[in-house]
Amino acid sequence: MNEIMDFVRSGRIIAILRGDFGGREEEMTAILSETGITAVEVTLNSPGALNSIKRLAVQFGSRLAVGAGTVLLPDEAARAADAGAQFIVSPNRDVRVIAATKARRLASFPGCFTPSEVVEALQAGADAAKIFPAESLGPGFVKAMRGPLPEVRLIPTGGVTPETARTYLAAGAWAVGVGSELIGKDVQAHGWQERLRERARGFVAAARGKG
DSSP: OHHHHHHHHHHOEEEEEOSOOTTOHHHHHHHHHHHTOOEEEEETTSTTHHHHHHHHHHHHTTTSEEEEESOOSHHHHHHHHHHTOSEEEOSSOOHHHHHHHHHTTOEEEOEEOSHHHHHHHHHTTOSSEEETTGGGTOHHHHHHHTTTOTTOOEEEBSSOOHHHHHHHHHTTOSOEEEOTTTSOGGGGSTTHHHHHHHHHHHHHHHHTTOO
């Protein structure tokens, strides 16, 4: 558990793989890892998600955190754990999913939109709260939450760019979740490797307070 949290904390970016990448997940993750990203989430509504998680966990599990996203049911958390997932992310706060996640000794990042949901998630055992959709709340929400809850780990997700990532982290976010703004639909177009590498470097620079 400590190692999982350390991976996420060290890079402060969770790269979200959502969609059909035609078996390119390992190559994509290798590029992300090379640039300094230390956490990758495969959403369960992606084709062959559990198989992708298993492959990534085997190849990269010792140097970055591999997780499952869009986990809506307790049995999905269990199946993701069996595939090798180290953390579980949901778009919503479901105490049953949190309990199933913690029963497998995985890190739990449920989705929250209100202060009450954040507190309830933490009381249920969550390790961090995914703030989703973050673009509807903004960095001001993160800063305000840090007042009464200075130790809470918040992960804004949804519409995060390098510029807003920098602002969220400066406001007190623990990490940010990044999907299509990093891994776009052009990953199957010619030259996608360098485009992904360039975008990843931009996010890593933002997370490190550079650029």
